[in-house]
Amino acid sequence: MMSYTLIIVALPFLMFLFLGLVGGKMKPVVAGLIGTIGLIISTVLSYIAAGSYFFSVGKIGETYQTIVPMNFEWLRFTDKLHIDLGIMLDPISVMMLVVITTVSLMVHIYSFGYMKGERGFQRYYALLSLFSFSMLGLVIAPNIFQMYIFWELVGVSSYSLIGFYYTKPSAVAASKKAFIVTRFADLFFLIGILVLSFYSGTFSFQDLTSPAGCAFAQSITDTFMGWSVVSWAMMLIFIGGAGKSAMLPFHIWLPDAMEGPTPVSALIHAATMVVAGVFLVARMFPVYIFGAPDVLTIITYIGATTALFAAVVACTQTDIKRVLAFSTISQIAYMITALGVSGYGAHEGLGYMASMFHLFTHAFFKALLFLGAGAVIHAVHSNEMDSMGGLRKYLPITHITFLIACLSISGIPPFSGFFSKDEILVAAFEKNQIVFWCLYFCAGLTAFYMFRLYYRIFWGDNNKVYQHTPHEAPASMTIPLIFLAALTCVVGFIPFSEFVSTDKTVFHTHIEWSTASLSILIAVIGIAIATWMYRKENTSSDKVTARIKGFYTAAYHKFYFDEIWLFVTKKIIFNGISQPVAWFDRHVVDGFMNLQSTMTNFLSRKIKFAQSGEIQDYAWAFMMGAVVIISLLVFI
Amino acid sequence: MSNIPLAGYLIVSTIMFFAGVYGFLSRRNMLTILMSLELMLNAADINFVAFNKFLYPGQMDGAFFAMFAIGVSAAETAIAIAIIINIYRNIKNIYVDEVNKMKY
8 A cells, every 4th residue: 555655765766876877978958857857756656645645545534544555674683673664654754755855846947947057967966866865765764763874864965965066165164064063963863762772672663652652661760860761862862853953052064054056955954954853853752742751841942042043143144045044943943842842632732733834834935945045146146145136126036936935934924934833833822931932032033034135135225236137047947936936825724733743633723813913913023124124225234233233243153153163173172082092092002013013123133143044054053953852852 | 793783783873974964064065965964864774774673673664764765865866966056057166155045
């Protein structure tokens, strides 16, 4: 049943192999077309899978069941503990299949225009396929170890895509940074998996998240440093998720990842890499809520802090892609926070549903924002806001679609962002007032910085002189923009709670206009301030920044997180640990080996003169030796 | 003749053997060294025959061994002389202390 979902995952991998091996011999366009056609098939199949899962196969009464179309044992450790490879379909994985294939397809099409004439066009498409494959494999993983394998594949493919312009030192540095930071967090993830599986004796999600598995998690009473081992395991697993999802303090790789081609940024930010952490927490959610509720509280606060932090930083950045990067961090943190404030059950689990809903809508409007930004960069050949302004005349389609995305992320109805963000705010309001006000303030900041971005690109200095007149992007770039804009307008109306919930049971939600009007109000205020400051070229923004100079500078430098990391790694770890270790290696370990060789050498030099080459000397020695041995034998 | 004691044979063979050892260690000329080597071998052959006669009178094992040793030494001498001739062709003499290239 539904075993054709294997094709969805396998096809991008085959495309990767094919394009990677023989792509270099083809014309670039042909290679791109082959990759795109492969992904179109995947996309169509995942739509079919979603349709049949949600409306016929998966739904029994009011509950969605988990389907495992295929599963085979790969590595067997004990009867219970074995690593399998397979496919598991449940509401969130099917939803993710749709999101990933859709966004990836849009990126594939868009890249025809954006990457035209680039060196390594075929390699680019091969890597895009690999990226899609690893993320698809991650979401359908039926056990945590398969998830980990694909998790690392996501890391590798993002590494090679961020460093796509490998002749540029900054891109190489950014790709290394992304890989090392996420890999560092993944170390904790692996330890967490091992601890969890050691105690629970299984890797399978179905066993872990079933009521029996959760009861088991509650029954473990072992503690370590005052915390139960389940909490430790879940905390370590969350650290892995925080690394990929760019939560504090692992967010530093994400802004630098902007060095990659813009469509890749869209893919990383909207559908693949960064949502992996959210997906992980959602996947393990029952274990969190029953086994480790204290960790869930920590997750809530980390999420809320990150959301606020990233929103503040986003207000000060001038590189348009960096603004979007920080907005991604902020929105991902929203999802994490929503998971943190969620309970278990139908309406109790509102936060969970809202988080998945926001993931869904965010994927489309964030992809739209990045692709729109790509179109702007394509037109003016710069990332800096200062070299833009008044572009609405030149880029009408980009302008309209970008505006739709901005309205959506700001939370203005009827665009999709409003619905999901509103659900998150409601969930937070019911659970934790502090977190609610924090998120609420973030919503205002989001509206402000998105419209700051919008006005500074498309309005502002209307008489800006460009070296050559900016032109609208080609059709291969505008069609994905229009398609995504259309999606952004409509996906908010999907009754998401009827598809995704914590216990997979259908429930109904309705918009609570009391909180909804509050969130619309703050969004409108944010937009109004941005309009006042940036719509026309004026000095009001300079005045405001002068008023809060110290804070502004700190925010502009991202609150010095990069510097702190550099200080910790370079000064403390390097000087305090690596240098002594290197000294020990060089002087003690190597020293012992060198001593041995020196002694051998010295002794050989001393006795080599015995090897004289004079045969009669040897005969003498032989004789004397024989005499000595015989006398010993005879007389003793 | 038949009343010569075993010690007589052994004294002769010992003198021959150490004469061979002395020649082997002190001579420079390879041909002389070869001759000393033959002396040592022949001393051993005398021992074989003498012991055979006195210890196992009815058997011939020791005598056969002596015959073998004579045969082997003849073959070995042929090879040794061939080597010596080759050395002579290379360094134009046959002094053993000049053949000392194989060293450290």
